[in-house]
Amino acid sequence: MDQTEAVHPAPWAESEGIRLLQGVATAMVRLAEATGTESLSRPYPEEAQQALNDIALACLLLKADPPESLPELIDWAAHRPIDKWTFTLPADAIRPGSLLLDKATRRPAQLCYEWAVDAEESTALSERPFMGTAATRCREEDYPEAYQAFRSLLIRRPVLTHRDLVTLPGADDGLLGPLGELLHDIYQPAPASYLDRDRRIYTACGRCRTLLHPTTEGGLWCERRSCQDRDSVRPGREFRADDDGGVHLLIGPLRQWVAAPGILEERLASRLVKSGADVELWPDYGAYGVRVSLADGTTLAVEHKDWTSPALLGRRAAPPLSGPPYDRCFWVIPAARVREQPNYRAVFERYRRAGSPDLISDRELVDTVRKAAGTGPSGLDTTSDEPAEGLF
Template identity: 45%
Template sequence: MTATTNPAEDWAAHRGIPLMRTLATALTVLDAATGPDTFTLPYPPEVQRALDRTALACLERGVEPPACLPDLLFWCRERPVADWPVDLPPEAAGPDDLLLDPESSRPTELCYEWAEQFSDSALLLYDREIIRAALRLCREYGEEDAYTEFRRLLVTRPVLTSAEEWLISVDHVLDPVKELLNRIYRPVPDSYVREDHHYAVCGRCLTLLTPLHDGGWWCERDRCRRQGHPPVGRRILKEEAGELLQLTRPLRQFVTGPGRAEVELEARLTALGLRVRMWPAYDAYDVHVTFPDGWVWAVDVKDWAHPAFLGRAARPVPQEPPYDEAFWVVPQDRVDDRPGYIAAYERNRPAAARHVPLLTDHDLITRARNRLSRHANGTPEKENPDA
């Protein structure tokens, strides 16, 4: 389905959009600075602006506003966005979407996506700046492999012990980005250490888990928490870790998290016997897939919670490296979590991207298997990707 109106103009008509943008920016700035439960006056400008604009929106609707910042944070933790007294388009939020996680008071993925979609804050564009810097450095050196290994490192190794950091420091493939790596891996605070003096890494998303008072663990990834209690992967004794490092939060949110879906898809396609290149031509797109007969797919993987935001971000897949078919792909569990996900994406994508199909990763693997089967049986390939 293709939207009959301009999605950008439709969203701009709703006065609640700027407020949600301001709120999301404030919450991510506050989290990066001190954590939402630790704050003092004067508040950062973005935070004071969010409090003032929320109060104004409530007064215009005849609703009692949050009296102070703790009240506003309570709203963000307990009150679904759809229930706020603001004017929002129908697909701006689902019925249970919150801006802060009720258990940890940390910004949700939806909150980060609101902030990333609309903000021009230097803090919130940090992840893009780092990736652009890595691309520039690797191009200057003429080392495409260095960029590929840089991206893979951020996806598969968001946590490093001192010994692991040393091994990376002597890996000459990464020479173009060594200085950058020193800036983006930062010391881990003691809040991640359990009383028995060890850290734990999530077995699903590979980020550090936060210990809870009841003895459990909390994972910062919304997608991971929806799958149940986080499985503990490796445990790291504090005395053996040296100075434990982890990627900064924006990179964990926008590079490590989505990158997990990319490398998981890489593994599944490779297991089918296909030739796979990751982030080809300095990240023109995510996955370059070559079939035995030379047919090529270009795949961009998008692990987004909000389908309308994903639709608004849709764009044609770059033409280089060349390919025969191109797809955007989203993890199946994203679609399972939000009914009508793909239809919402299609309604919100701009006209220039109306030919960019969105498939789940399961659908893409099924298409790959079917194509391999047709090739093995000598069936001529149809060029219509929807056939």
């Protein structure tokens, strides 16, 4: 079997439930990116109206009560677990109790983004158009430093003021080079739904630096799964709504698919260096996440992933199409995901393509580096589901 031949179970492609769920997830992401689901107005976005029509028709065919309006469909997404919806899905496609929207904010949960980007026509919801443009421009000008600076900016500063947008391209000796003008495309005015209207303040997360969303209970919510898993959200820098020309937020696809994994990749790279490896982040203009050179001469291509759904992650698993050569390729997940879902790797294996990267935890990768450097006892185990403490 060659590397492009799918080994997905047949029911996935044949399931009407898959198409319906992808459509609803896409609609929820579109609504959230446009105006926030709390401020709906007619006419509805095309994706939202289509999702409502499709779900209503499916319910009628199954003799079930359909959502009668888009606000009611949003209520389903925020309160009704997916496994309680009327359509059926392939085994292990979702975990029981999973929701598409956060209950307190009606913002898309990480799972919602994952289902939206799984849709066939998901390019507009992915990072590829923007990062592809950045890589092409830097490659044409032989300017890898600009690509590294650009990627680091998206990870470390998902929130910028208007003054930042104007001054950053010329700062640091123009390190952003040909990419400075892209900032105005990828940083958009912060949605009003993130604003504390009484104080006229936007609050950034003290961990990942993206904006925190006020909840209906008066709290703050972070869209990053890793921040939610902590004991509580930690507020960080505050931005006055009218300071420095206004507040701008990195667009959703780049927050979700570049900034979020980038934080994990930078931390993992630091840990690997301390464990005895030579590490290069985003080699060959982002061909893959981390190139790891071990003390025994082995070279690894590594992508850090923190997906809620192992089935969706498995469907997307593929080796790098370009970049520096390597001996083995791995997709790395936080060890906490294995503790949370003991069958995570088994589900990933069921849905991944032949020839795609193996899946290991961050702890296992660090242990492998330490073993190669002669500083640790543990080796690589790509099959064990034994829980281990996470790196971060």
